[in-house]
Amino acid sequence: MLKQFTQLLSIQxxxxxxxxxxxxxxxxxxxxxxxxxxxxxxxxxxxxxxAAVVIPASDSSFxxxxxxxxxxxxxxxxxxxxxNVDYKKLGKTxxxxxxxxxxxxxxxxxxxxxxxxxxxxxxxxxxxxxxANFTSRLAYIIVSGMIDGKNLLSxxxxxxxxxxxxxxxxxxxxxxxxxMGIMSSCLWGISYGLIEKxxxxxxxxxxxxxxxKSLFMITMFISRFVFAVLETIxxxxxxxxVFDVTIQxxxxxxxxxxxxxxxxxxxxxxxxxxxxxxxxxxxxxxxAITMPMMLLSGIFFSYSNFPDVMIPIIKYLPLTLFxxxxxxIINEGFGVMDxxxxxxxxxxTGLTTFFIGLKIYKWY
Amino acid sequence: MTDANTQPxxxxxxxxxxxxxxxxLAGVDLEIMPSEYTALLGPNGAGKTTLVEIIEGIQKxxxxxxxxxxxxxxxxxxxxxxxxxxxxxxxxxxxxLTAAETLKMFASFYGLDNTRVEEIxxxxxxxxxxxxxxxxxxxxxxxxxALGIALLNNPKLLILDEPTTxxxxxxxxxxxxILHELKKTHGTSMILTTxxxxxxxxxxxxxxxxxxxxxxxKGTLEQLIAESKTSExxxxxxxxxxxxxxxxKFSDLREIQWEDSTNIVTMNVDNTSSFxxxxxxxxxxxxxxxxxxxxxxxxxxxxxxxxxxxxLTD
Numbered sequence: 001m002l003k004q005f006t007q008l009l010s011i012q013x014x015x016x017x018x019x020x021x022x023x024x025x026x027x028x029x030x031x032x033x034x035x036x037x038x039x040x041x042x043x044x045x046x047x048x049x050x051a052a053v054v055i056p057a058s059d060s061s062f063x064x065x066x067x068x069x070x071x072x073x074x075x076x077x078x079x080x081x082x083x084n085v086d087y088k089k090l091g092k093t094x095x096x097x098x099x100x101x102x103x104x105x106x107x108x109x110x111x112x113x114x115x116x117x118x119x120x121x122x123x124x125x126x127x128x129x130x131x132a133n134f135t136s137r138l139a140y141i142i143v144s145g146m147i148d149g150k151n152l153l154s155x156x157x158x159x160x161x162x163x164x165x166x167x168x169x170x171x172x173x174x175x176x177x178x179x180m181g182i183m184s185s186c187l188w189g190i191s192y193g194l195i196e197k198x199x200x201x202x203x204x205x206x207x208x209x210x211x212x213k214s215l216f217m218i219t220m221f222i223s224r225f226v227f228a229v230l231e232t233i234x235x236x237x238x239x240x241x242v243f244d245v246t247i248q249x250x251x252x253x254x255x256x257x258x259x260x261x262x263x264x265x266x267x268x269x270x271x272x273x274x275x276x277x278x279x280x281x282x283x284x285x286x287x288a289i290t291m292p293m294m295l296l297s298g299i300f301f302s303y304s305n306f307p308d309v310m311i312p313i314i315k316y317l318p319l320t321l322f323x324x325x326x327x328x329i330i331n332e333g334f335g336v337m338d339x340x341x342x343x344x345x346x347x348x349t350g351l352t353t354f355f356i357g358l359k360i361y362k363w364y
Numbered sequence: 365m366t367d368a369n370t371q372p373x374x375x376x377x378x379x380x381x382x383x384x385x386x387x388x389l390a391g392v393d394l395e396i397m398p399s400e401y402t403a404l405l406g407p408n409g410a411g412k413t414t415l416v417e418i419i420e421g422i423q424k425x426x427x428x429x430x431x432x433x434x435x436x437x438x439x440x441x442x443x444x445x446x447x448x449x450x451x452x453x454x455x456x457x458x459x460x461l462t463a464a465e466t467l468k469m470f471a472s473f474y475g476l477d478n479t480r481v482e483e484i485x486x487x488x489x490x491x492x493x494x495x496x497x498x499x500x501x502x503x504x505x506x507x508x509x510a511l512g513i514a515l516l517n518n519p520k521l522l523i524l525d526e527p528t529t530x531x532x533x534x535x536x537x538x539x540x541x542i543l544h545e546l547k548k549t550h551g552t553s554m555i556l557t558t559x560x561x562x563x564x565x566x567x568x569x570x571x572x573x574x575x576x577x578x579x580x581x582k583g584t585l586e587q588l589i590a591e592s593k594t595s596e597x598x599x600x601x602x603x604x605x606x607x608x609x610x611x612x613k614f615s616d617l618r619e620i621q622w623e624d625s626t627n628i629v630t631m632n633v634d635n636t637s638s639f640x641x642x643x644x645x646x647x648x649x650x651x652x653x654x655x656x657x658x659x660x661x662x663x664x665x666x667x668x669x670x671x672x673x674x675x676l677t678d
Contacts (some may be wrong), residue, residue, distance in 0.1 A: 006474035011461065018460040200456035205513075208420060208450050210442045211473040364422055 005215050012181045012223035015193075018288050022189070028232050030181045031238045034174055037300070038243050041169035046094040049139045050114040052105035053081075065146060066096055085142075087152055090159055093142055115139035167331075175326035176299035178235055179261060180229045181312070183319055186265035187272070187286050189224050194273035195282035204364045213363070221266055228262045249329035253336040257329060260343050261322040264350035268318075270357030293319040319344055371554050372397055373521050379428035381577075383415055388414040388556065389425070389448060390577040396521070399551040401543075403564035405668065406574040412557040413453060415574070416525050418453055419555065420450055446474065449519030451510045453526050457501035463490050463509050466498060467516065474517045481516075488512040491660065504535025511539060515546070522554040524544070527564060540566055553609075561664040571664065575672045589662055597666060598631040600641065600657040609650035614642070632662070 016022055055064050065362040067081045074080035074096065081097040089268040098114065105117045105128075114140040118218070125147060129136035145152050197203045207213060241243035247254050272289070276282045295320035296303060298309075306314060314320055321342040334341070374396035381389040388411045396402050404412045417423040418430055421437040421444060430437065432444050467481045485491045488508040490661050493501060501509065507527055514522055522543075528536040540563070546552050558564055564571055565585060572582040581588055589595055603607050605627055611617055616639050619632040633639045636659045647654060 003472045003475065007469050009471050011458070011465070014465065015458055086416050201452055202455060204422060204458060205450070205452055205455045205457075206473075208422060208445060208452075209470060209473040314436055 001212070001215070004212060005219060007213075008219040009222060013226075016189075016223065016227060025188075026181065026185050026227060027234050030177045030231065030235050033241065034170070034177050034239055036233060037172040037173055038239075041173075043223055046091060049093065049097045049116075049135070049142065050098060050108075051139060051143055052100045052108055052114045052117045053097050054102050054105055054117065054119045055099055056120050061120055061127065062123065063118060064167040067099070070146075073096060073184050081147060085146060090153065094144060095139075095146065116143060116149065118143070120148050122140050149272055168243075170239065171245060171331050172302070172327065174235065174239045174243075174245050175325045176297075178232055178258075178326055179297075179319055179323035180294060180299050181231050181235065183256070183265050183322070184290060185228055185231060186262060186269050187290055189227065190220060190266060190269035191221070191273040191276075191286055192279065192282055194269075195276045196279050198273075198276075198362070199278045207363045215357070217270070224266060225259075225262050228258065232258055245330070247330050248333040250335040251340075253334060253339055254326070254329045256336055256343055257322065257325045257339060257346075260350065261318075261325075263322070264318055264322070264346040264353075267350035267352070267354035267357065270361070271353040272357075274357040274361045293317055296320070297323055299323060316345075318346060318349070370397075373433060373435075374555070375429075375431045376415070376419065377429045379415065379418060379425045381411075381418065381425050387577050389418070391428070392574070392577070394419075394572065394578055394579070394582075395631045396553055396555060398520075398553055399547070400570055401547060401554045401556065401568040402570040402572060403562050403568035404555065404557040404572050404574055405557075405561070406557075406666070407672070411577040412574055413525055414577075416523055416555065416557055420448070420523055421445075426607060431602075446517060447519060448521045448523060449517060449540035450522075451507075451514045451524045451527050453529070455510055457498045457506070457509065460497055461496055461637040462495050463501065463505075464494040466509060467512060470513045471516050476516060477530065478663055484516055487515060487545075489538070501533075504531050506536065507531060507535070507539060508542075511542065518550065520553060522552050524556045526557055526559065529559060536563070537559075543567055561668070565664055573668060573671055580671045581667070585664060588664070588667055591617065592662070592670065595662050596633050596636045597660050597662055598633055598636060598643065598658075599660075600629055600654040602629055603628045603653045603655060607650055607652040609646060609652060611643075611646075616637070628656075632666075647663075 008042045010352070053067065055061055056066075071083045073082035074082050074363045077096075077098075079099055081099075083097070084092060085095075086092045097118075097356070098108070100108065102117075105114070108114045109117060115129065115133070115136045119126045119128065125144075127140050127144060129140055131137055142152065144150075145291055194203070197206075206216065236245070236247075272285050273282070276285060296306065296314050297317050298304075298314070299319070303311065303314045303320065317322075325334075325342045328339060371581075372395040374394065376392060376394040377392075379389050379392045380387075383619055392411070394415070404415065407411045408585070414423065418425050419432070420431075421441060422448045424437075433447060435444060437444060449505075464481060464485065467484055468478065471477070471481050485494055488511055490505060490508055493505055496505075498509070511524070511527060514524065514526070528539050543554065544567070547554070554568075554614065556564070556568060560598065568582055571580065571585060571588060573580045573588075581591065583591065611620060611631075617631055618634065621630040623627075623630070631639075640659065
């Protein structure tokens with residue numbers, strides 16, 4: 001029995017560590033993501049925006065005069081004008097003005113190359129943009145302010161940039177990446193792995209021996225949990241040394257959430273893999289579960305921007321529960337009792353899906 | 365002879381199995397005796413794999429009874445799996461495990477140590493490939509690995525489902541030689557499904573011809589030939605079909621078959637040496653010219669075509 005256990009466990013580790021792709025996606029990719037996004041949003045905020053300018057033919061054009069007198073010719077792009085404004089603590093903004101015809105401007109807008117189009121009619125500047133687009137709306141506020149000669153910074157208000165731990169974007173991002181990494185690792189590692197073994201007819205070969213099926217599942221779970229822990233340690237270590245991200249709350253609560261989150265996704269993996277016959281269908285199933293959660297559960301950006309009717313549903317998605325719990329421990333200093341509800345939900349549903357999955361599991 | 369040697373190792377009685385509208389097995393009876401190598405012959409879709417999987421305990425029959433070593437599968441799985449060795453069609457082992465690691469993993473299920481793994485590597489001649497990943501093994505080497513896994517527990521019964529399909533003749537013969545040796549040294553019983561007549565003739569003393577879920581014939585090759593009441597074949601090509609005379613008055617000619625596309629005539633006769641001179645003179649008298657005249661003993665292939673109306677590879 002012990003021999004079987006150690007052999008199965010060592011096989012699981014060997015399979016994982018001999019697959020460079022698995023190592024990359026589990027360890028390197030989350031670190032690269034956190035580095036790229038962390039750097040992009042942690043650096044001094046320098047904003048760049050693009051506006052197409054449709055200049056009328058007449059010599060008395062206000063826009064033409066504005067570009068010639070207030071902007072500099074771009075050194076890199078012919079015909080383009082640039083204007084830099086330093087809003088001090090609000091950061092620098094470079095606006096690129098691109099003279100173009102209306103048709104060219106429309107094409108650039110469709111391609112997402114510009115945020116706003118400026119035209120002139122009877123001495124008035126017209127701003128063309130989609131108000132539902134936040135970047136276009138911001139471009140309108142900044143460009144119209146520049147052209148009207150207004151100062152965006154009010155003399156009555158003072159901007160105080162937050163630099164404390166837990167309030168930066170990287171603090172928001174790291175717990176999300178941890179949760180997402182564990183979800184992907186479990187679903188792809190366990191579900192896909194089992195489905196692949198079934199489609200290769202290896203599962204039926206394994207069970208046509210005196211092998212203990214329970215040992216096979218247990219060793220798979222242990223190995224996946226060890227990988228989840230290693231992934232967590234790797235990403236947290238990186239985030240600590242590069243961005244000074246630390247766990248402000250209880251380490252026990254953090255460990256409990258990692259265990260319950262991993263357990264939930266392991267249970268789900270077994271259920272997903274229980275009847276799926278081939279890897280193509282498995283691929284579809286796993287993507288159908290992971291993709292919506294990655295988009296909705298506030299991994300990269302807060303889910304508070306979604307419509308109000310969706311928020312209560314999003315809040316109870318497993319990945320949201322997992323990521324929000326990690327966030328509240330890492331950034332807000334929560335302890336076990338503060339996150340007991342998501343902890344119980346994840347553990348109980350994980351256990352339920354695991355037993356249902358095992359009950360209906362098709363070994364052949 | 366002891367009682368154990370007279371009792372069948374496998375006993376299948378009136379096995380029926382249906383998949384949706386397809387009848388895979390329509391009441392099959394089969395007995396495998398100790399130290400007996402049995403070939404299940406049949407074309408694709410004949411029901412061979414279904415029958416083998418029912419014997420292996422992987423599928424349950426809709427009706428009928430199956431026992432191995434006198435025991436049913438229900439409640440005896442672990443015990444029976446300890447006594448049999450299996451090789452499925454197209455099992456793919458883990459790509460990034462070595463041949464030795466794969467064997468060690470399976471050995472651990474039987475509580476066997478590395479000594480047995482080394483023995484198996486020797487038996488299936490994979491010592492040099494022990495550290496090669498499965499993904500880097502050739503088709504023949506992978507089949508030898510599958511056979512090695514099947515042999516790990518020193519099984520009393522070996523069940524191999526098309527173990528040499530897709531292999532080149534050299535690799536096939538290498539597997540045959542391992543199986544011959546096994547029979548000689550261990551007295552193992554074997555059930556083998558195959559497409560290859562040559563494989564069945566070479567390895568197995570008992571042959572079961574199966575088609576459309578039914579056993580059409582079973583016995584030794586000699587018994588099957590005797591039952592068919594045909595042992596010799598005369599075959600030739602007719603150059604002008606219109607001049608081919610009526611052979612109905614030849615009492616020692618049992619059957620005559622025409623292959624329209626090639627004008628090849630196959631005659632089943634009782635005794636070639638007495639029939640041939642009469643046949644040649646009869647054709648000469650009719651002015652019917654022939655070419656490519658061949659005489660041979662009947663083969664399993666001939667029997668199969670006669671029984672099923674199709675070739676084994678169809």
